[in-house]
Amino acid sequence: MYRVIAIWSAPKAGDVDAFERDYLQTHCVKARKVPHLQALELTRTDKGLEGHAPGFYRVAVLAFADEATFEKAAATAEWRALREDAGELIARYGVTLTVGNGEGD
Numbered sequence: 001m002y003r004v005i006a007i008w009s010a011p012k013a014g015d016v017d018a019f020e021r022d023y024l025q026t027h028c029v030k031a032r033k034v035p036h037l038q039a040l041e042l043t044r045t046d047k048g049l050e051g052h053a054p055g056f057y058r059v060a061v062l063a064f065a066d067e068a069t070f071e072k073a074a075a076t077a078e079w080r081a082l083r084e085d086a087g088e089l090i091a092r093y094g095v096t097l098t099v100g101n102g103e104g105d
Helices: 013-032 067-074 077-093
Strands: 002-008 039-044 058-064 097-103
Touching: 002 067, 013 039, 013 058, 013 077, 058 067, 067 077, 077 097
Parallel strands: none
Antiparallel strands: 002 058, 002 097, 039 058
């Protein structure tokens, strides 16, 4: 299984509701349309381990069969639309996005 992991920082307190609406109702809908996507796992953190502040706000894990399948998906209009929407979320809410990818166990 090949995974793309997207880690989002938190929006400002006053933007949480709007960010969540746009993230769930627009961004994640676009993610689910990406060809060859096998699974999409979403996590929103509200506390860190052992009482610490969380190091991130949201994590999305997109799963593909293998790297070659991901490369096919990344060449589609649906993937480009997802990437463009991520840029719009970053610009609108001042959040950051860190992405990594690789093989899962």
